[in-house]
Amino acid sequence: MSKILVIAAHPDDEILGVGATIRKHVENGDECEALILGEGITSRYENRENYEIDKLDQLKEDTIKAGKIIGYKNVYTANLRDNRFDNYDLLDIIKIVEKYVENIRPDIIYTHHHGDLNVDHKITYEAVVTGARPISDEIAREIYCFETVSSTEWSFIDKYKFNPNYFVDVTEFIEYKLEAMKQYTSELKENPHPRSLDNLLYTAKKWGSIISCEYAEVFEVVRIINK
Template sequence: MSKKILVIAAHPDDEILGVGATIAKHVQYGDSCTALILGEGMTSRYDKRDLADTSKLEELHKDTFQAGKIIGYEKVYLENLPDNRFDSVDLLDIIKIVEKYIDKIKPDIIYTHHGGDLNVDHRKTYEAVLTATRPIESDCVKEIYCFETVSSTEWNFEYSNLFVPNYFVDITETLESKLKAMKYYKSELRNFPHPRSIDNLIASAKKWGSVVGKKYVEAFEVIRIIK
């Protein structure tokens, strides 16, 4: 039986970096996959948010939709919260956005950020998702997984909250789709040895693959599974 999958990410490209190849695999299985991207992206690179180049922001969002098509997302929603400023937004407001989409999509499975990431938007996204999916009787979400976001997860050295995956997805057949999708994010990709480079995405998949005896893997932390 096909399942409904919802990826809840903070920024454009996180929905590819953290879980792109796994979503491509869900699509192969016939699952319905949707991405909710809470933040607008990019505007934190300017001294003030209102100084951001709107044409570049529009181009980023076009890249988002193109990348989503490569992976097989049926729909990508953008909510345009202020980039790297989620801590300036009441957490309750973020929770209500997440609740709105959970009610709309009724996902069986949610993928979202690791709660110990260096990036404040990732942490606030994680908090909002966990609050919005409190396991009350009417909750539709049966599985929640946290993904690694290169250039954020590994840069936090708070040892009490490191990313320690315990669920691994073999992406040997779908890694190429993830890499192809990321190439659409021209403003977000960097050259190796930056973590957000094609070479490093391959290296990361190899690293997690070596942990479980596979060629290429995406790794996750299990937050909840209800059977």
């Protein structure tokens, strides 16, 4: 059994980026947990203090429902301000990550791509690679970056492009991802938006075609330690 930790910026990223792969881990007997750093949705209001508390409560309920479908053992939240991670000292976010890495001691970590358009995604990546740096025997031996549709594909400058080099056949598990995303009533969009069910299926099918399977999720390898 391996311990898996997904570290995501916002509620639904833990499904969009790696939902089917996590379900595959669960089916293989691995223990999977997620840490969501941000609270979600409050940046959609002109003034953060004007957000509707019932909508934030609903988002939390959606997160719990989605996590159960995928099979996460626990989904933790740090409730950082949405799309305002750059208002925090990076060290403060690193310390949050370090605490969960130290307590969970994951073998594998999945997180955001460093070139994503979304500022919270970028900072999450920086916090993860720093907070999970290999300075002790109890370290994550593998770290992967996932694709987050409606952010990753919108970085049009070459040096920020997502270049996957690790492919996971999720043909048997893609339906879990779609069902989990259905729970996110405030995040799921209609086609042709990137976060529509049609596009999620299309994206998985596109990556699957590259490795001759029906559906795949893809990642960039950050680190693999073979001892």
